[in-house]
Amino acid sequence: MSIPASLAISKLRYPETEESLTAGRIVIPTIEDEEKPSNALHAFANGGWLGLKVAGMIIASLLCILSLLGVTNAVLTWWGHYLNIGSFNEGETHNLTIQFVLGYLFYPVSFLLGVDRHGGDLLLVAKLIGMKIITNEFVAFKDLTSDPAYANLSPRSRLIATYALCGFGNISSVGIQIGVLSQLAPGKGGRVAKVAFSALLSGIISTLTSASIAGMLVSDQATLFKVTPPA
DSSP, X not given: OHHHHHHHHHHHHSOOXXXXXXXXXXXXXXXXXTTSOSSHHHHHHHHHHHHHHHHHHXXXXXXXXXXXXXXXXXXXXXXXXXXXXXXXXXXXXXXXXXXXHHHHHTHHHHHHHTOOSSTTHHHHHHHHHHHHHXXXXXXXXXXXXXXXXXXXXXXXHHHHHHHHHSSOOSHXXXXXXXXXXXXXXXXXXXXXXXXXXXXXXXXXXXXXXXXXHHHHHOOOHHHHHSSOOOO
């Protein structure tokens, strides 16, 4: 569902008001002699080097985001204790953290997606959506699958959260997107950077659209998941 959703959202964001460049005869730009691979082995080496740079950018971005998240949460928690928010007890779930703040910011989004209003599912899914946007989907999926706080999510809430998290609409992907596309098209780096945050917003809306459709189609939990809906 995300593919047609992304096409629809991108056309709404940048409507095609002029004649398409690919409507008629397509002219393939020539490659400069110094950039053109001399043989298959040269092309293979160039592709391997490009893949290595892309993988390195992804790993470096993930490490930087996780480190920044940890430092920010530590500072916010320390500051929150002086405001009597949370406590030093191990397992405290109400400390002032980025997840805590984002949970309330995205609470209306979680409600509009159709998340169950039982057992605190709205706040939990809202935290996941916020974490996915400011970090990436890997961190959010890790919390969804391994954090004990999400063990009691209803099947419907878990399904909607899965669709809402499945996408690259997050801040860390913006840097990866600019770097990768600049490597693939070195002369278009400025144009890519100019639309990067518009692409981020479109990606977020696309994944949330898919999640809302999933929530709309899945109405009978007992039949689909073979479980009894929460009272």
